[in-house]
Amino acid sequence: MIEAYLGTIFAFGFNWAPQGFVPCNGALLNIQQNTALYSLLGTIYGGNGQQTFGVPDLQGRTIIGQGNGAGLTPRQIGQKDGSEATTLTLNQLPNHTHTAVFTGNSVTVKANSGAGAAPNPGGRNTTLASLGSGALYNGVAPDTALNVGGGAVTGTVVNAAIGGGLPFTNMQPFQVLNYCIVTEGIYPSRP
Numbered sequence: 001m002i003e004a005y006l007g008t009i010f011a012f013g014f015n016w017a018p019q020g021f022v023p024c025n026g027a028l029l030n031i032q033q034n035t036a037l038y039s040l041l042g043t044i045y046g047g048n049g050q051q052t053f054g055v056p057d058l059q060g061r062t063i064i065g066q067g068n069g070a071g072l073t074p075r076q077i078g079q080k081d082g083s084e085a086t087t088l089t090l091n092q093l094p095n096h097t098h099t100a101v102f103t104g105n106s107v108t109v110k111a112n113s114g115a116g117a118a119p120n121p122g123g124r125n126t127t128l129a130s131l132g133s134g135a136l137y138n139g140v141a142p143d144t145a146l147n148v149g150g151g152a153v154t155g156t157v158v159n160a161a162i163g164g165g166l167p168f169t170n171m172q173p174f175q176v177l178n179y180c181i182v183t184e185g186i187y188p189s190r191p
Helices: 035-041
Strands: 009-012 021-023 028-030 052-054 107-111 144-148 178-182
Touching: 035 052
Parallel strands: none
Antiparallel strands: 009 178, 021 178, 028 052, 107 144
């Protein structure tokens, strides 16, 4: 067995805890059977502080140091945070716009160059006014084109929502090891 300080955490390449260690799986230990370790950890990692105390739960978690570096968020010992996956909200997206172009076109209307007139409205043509003699629809094929252009062509552009809103993986590359904490070892002295 190695001589290590109580409460030291080791990473092992095998899947069991050696003698004098327990896995860092969040288990609750009996205070009376582990008084020295309890005096170091207290209830930082759980337990009721009367009969039990917890060991760190590093299952599926990475370890970061307590405190904070320049520009980083302060972290307290025992704190758990983060998630494996996350979903962005609108407030997390950068301010941006979507451009849309609406291009106008000229319109060509086919017409007849001959004189024509509309009869009094009748049948389904109740909105036609009397314009004189002759028939509005006289069966003569169009022989000229009237070019209509220069006016504003307007419309509405709708940007449809896309995407499924599903969470995405938010994990750094990793390799899994077996973290265990020393339960039998040298009691560390405070500086």
